[in-house]
Amino acid sequence: MRGVLLLALLPLLHCDRLAPAPAPAAQPAEAKVVKSEEEWRKLLTPAQFHILREHGTEPAFSGAYWDKHDRAVYVCAACGKRLFSSEQKFDSGTGWPSFWAPIAPGAVAPSEDTSYGMVRTEVHCPRCGGHLGHVFDDGPPPTGKRYCINSAAIAAVAP
Ligand code: FE
Numbered sequence: 001m002r003g004v005l006l007l008a009l010l011p012l013l014h015c016d017r018l019a020p021a022p023a024p025a026a027q028p029a030e031a032k033v034v035k036s037e038e039e040w041r042k043l044l045t046p047a048q049f050h051i052l053r054e055h056g057t058e059p060a061f062s063g064a065y066w067d068k069h070d071r072a073v074y075v076c077a078a079c080g081k082r083l084f085s086s087e088q089k090f091d092s093g094t095g096w097p098s099f100w101a102p103i104a105p106g107a108v109a110p111s112e113d114t115s116y117g118m119v120r121t122e123v124h125c126p127r128c129g130g131h132l133g134h135v136f137d138d139g140p141p142p143t144g145k146r147y148c149i150n151s152a153a154i155a156a157v158a159p
Contacts, residue, residue, distance in 0.1 A: 063151020
């Protein structure tokens with residue numbers, strides 16, 4: 001009889017107060033921008049298309065922003081996502097716009113690039129997937145990172 005009572009009470013042991021608190025609602029994921037390569041080709045200049053969609057690299061000292069030092073926010077040239085700021089821009093001497101950090105954590109996304117017999121970390125726009133450049137470990141403080149970005153992959157807008 002006592003055993004039957006215990007069995008009857010078992011469901012009550014699953015007390016709500018013992019249940020873990022529900023996880024906080026996740027931040028809504030930013031909507032991705034997805035287009036066919038043909039659509040991108042119509043939207044972008046040939047130089048932008050080559051860099052953003054074909055992982056190209058512009059020649060050093062050739063782009064619009066390597067020597068730009070006034071205040072600006074740099075958005076993705078393909079989808080307009082805010083990626084970098086003049087606040088983290090520095091003169092690397094490389095001929096490409098260089099930043100020691102993106103405008104916010106996670107504003108750009110890394111992936112491994114093994115092209116040309118090198119292992120490098122590529123960075124791309126997390127919203128449209130556009131290739132931006134690479135990140136290296138020889139940057140200045142406080143991060144020691146150097147985001148080496150193609151001018152054609154970004155567009156300067158007022159901060
Ligand atoms: Fe983008």
